Amino acid sequence: MTELTVGLLLFPTFEVLDMAGPIEVLNVLSIYMGKSLQLHVIAATLDPVSPGPIEPGTSSSFAGQQLYMPTNTLDNAPALDLLIVPGGPGSGNKEALRPFLDFIQNVCKGYKGHPPAGYLFSVCSGSLLLAWAGVLDGKRATTNKSFWDFITSNGPKTHWVAKARWVTSGNVWTTSGVTAGIDGMLALVSSIWSEDTAEKVGATIEHNRAKASDDDPWATHYGCQDVLPVTG
Amino acid sequence: MTELTVGLLLFPTFEVLDMAGPIEVLNVLSIYMGKSLQLHVIAATLDPVSPGPIEPGTSSSFAGQQLYMPTNTLDNAPALDLLIVPGGPGSGNKEALRPFLDFIQNVCKGYKGHPPAGYLFSVCSGSLLLAWAGVLDGKRATTNKSFWDFITSNGPKTHWVAKARWVTSGNVWTTSGVTAGIDGMLALVSSIWSEDTAEKVGATIEHNRAKASDDDPWATHYGCQDVLPVTG
Structure with missing residues (x-):
């Protein structure tokens, strides 16, 4: 693949590292490794999008950050x-x-005349949006482990895999909590370009990668079990 | 400590995850764990700061991101x-x-009548700014391993520790490449609040922490050796 057009979907009160992990991986691919990538930051309006607070007054002012200028609505x-x-x-x-x-x-x-997206990639509770959008129906997926019961109950037609740093199901990649987005994006880079490319990017950001999709200690930590789709 | 006033220094063409790793840790402390934190994003002007490109036309458009609205100059x-x-x-x-x-x-x-900052914390080649500012003179420090020779040669009065995920020297914390900022900030949280707090934050972001400061495979990977300060 010579050029990759990437969309980053930003809604108010997104998780900073959910965004930054995959973007860092792609930045390194672009800046240090010369791969041709195009980023579109897609939001409801072109105003800056903030990672918080979700309810004004309920969080400390630390969350009152203005991040990322959208390029597209x-x-x-x-x-x-x-x-x-x-x-x-x-x-x-x-x-x-x-x-x-x-x-x-x-x-x-x-x-609008566009072909379907090549890949869909969620981090952490981003899989909840995918479940609500119906695009995980009939698929396997994972999500963050600290909100496992709530999120999996909102995707009743999905096989939720607990012990997974990431899950691929067709062209849909779902990853676990926050830092799993780094491992998942490195795995996607390996899949699109090569394992050697992914290794070089991982070494550039000095990341101790989870290289296998089931290299996930957090399912056990949080006592999460697989959830099968509801049938009948 | 009941409230922490944090400054994030942003110069043009910073590394996204260098910023986002420590900020994510502090966001989780603030949002999920109720610690009172104040963030000031400090830049040359109040315009959005971009992680790239450093020289227009030399990088792909993927780096042309507008990130973080500064709150202070x-x-x-x-x-x-x-x-x-x-x-x-x-x-x-x-x-x-x-x-x-x-x-x-x-x-x-x-x-300006302010007391000295309580802690100074750098990620990756942020230590180069600290070295040039002279605040690493007579101290121990580390930095990213892929630019080891260049950066350490710019801090001749510093003992550079190669096999280190992070180094503390007085109130100065320097961390290794990119993702080391997550481990280093968790260690700082452990030091300021408690190890239990750091563990809970690490589990919330499902991060497989390096818990010991010398838990660093990248010095060996890149063949880096300690560099002692030049004397005489």
């Missing part, structure tokens, strides 16, 4: 090879997220 | 308990960084 995103969906406190607000869920659904089936 | 930063200095491609441009180096020097000795 949900209405004018281009055709994408890869859409990245982070999680975070704002991922639980289904009604507020409705336009984002419609966007995910559209991107996956193709719309 | 170098001239009006408040007294800080902790100053975070990321690295990245822009950290090598000594002349352009002069105002930032002066700022680091001032923050460390106290200025």
Whole structure:
């Protein structure tokens, strides 16, 4: 693949490292390794998007950060090879997220003359948006382990894999909590380019990678079990 | 400590994950664990700061991101308990960084009636800024391993420790490449609050921590050796 058009979907109160882990991996690919990538930061408006607070006054001012200037709104995103969906406190607000869920659904089936996105990639509770958008129906997936019961109960047509740093199911990649986004994106880089490329990127960011998708201690830590799809 | 005033120093073409690793740790402390923190994003102007490209036209457009709206300029930063200095491609441009180096020097000795910062914390090649500012003179430090020779040669009065995920020397914390900032900030949290607090934050972000400061495979990977200060 010579050029990759990447979309980063940003909703209010996203998790900073859910966004930054995969973006760092792709930045290193672009800057240090000369791969040609195009980033589109896609949000509801072109105003800066903040990672918090979700309810003004309930968090300390530390969360009151203004991050990332969007380049595109949900209405004018281009055709994408890869859409990245982070999680975070704002991922639980289904009604507020409705336009984002419609966007995910559209991107996956193709719309406005665009072909379907090549890959869909979620980090942490970003999988909740994918589940609500219906794009995990009939698929295998994982998510962060500290909100396992809540998130898996919102995706009743999905086989949720507990002991997984990431899960691939067709072109949908879901990763576990926060830092799993780094490991998952390195695995995607290995899949698209080569394992050697992924190793070099990992070494550049001095990341002690989980190299196997089931190299995940957190399912045991949080006592999570696989959840099978509801049938009948 | 009941409240921590944190400064994040952002220069053009910083490394995204150098910034986001420590900020994520502190966000989780703030949002999920109720610690009272204040963040000030300090830059040359109040315009958004971009992680790249350092030389327009030399990088792909993937690096053309606008990140973080600064809250303060170098001239009006408040007294800080902790100053975070990321690295990245822009950290090598000594002349352009002069105002930032002066700022680091001032923050460390106290200025404008402010007491000296409680802690100084660098990630990756952020240690190069600390070295140029003179605040690593007579101290032990580490930095990223892929630019080891260049960075250590710019800090001739410093004992550079190769096999280190992070190094503490007085109130100065330096960490290794990129993802080491996550481990180092968790260690600082352990030091300020408690190991239990650091463990809970690490589990929330599902991070497979390096718990010991010398738990670093990258010195061997890159063939780095300790560099002693030049005497005489």
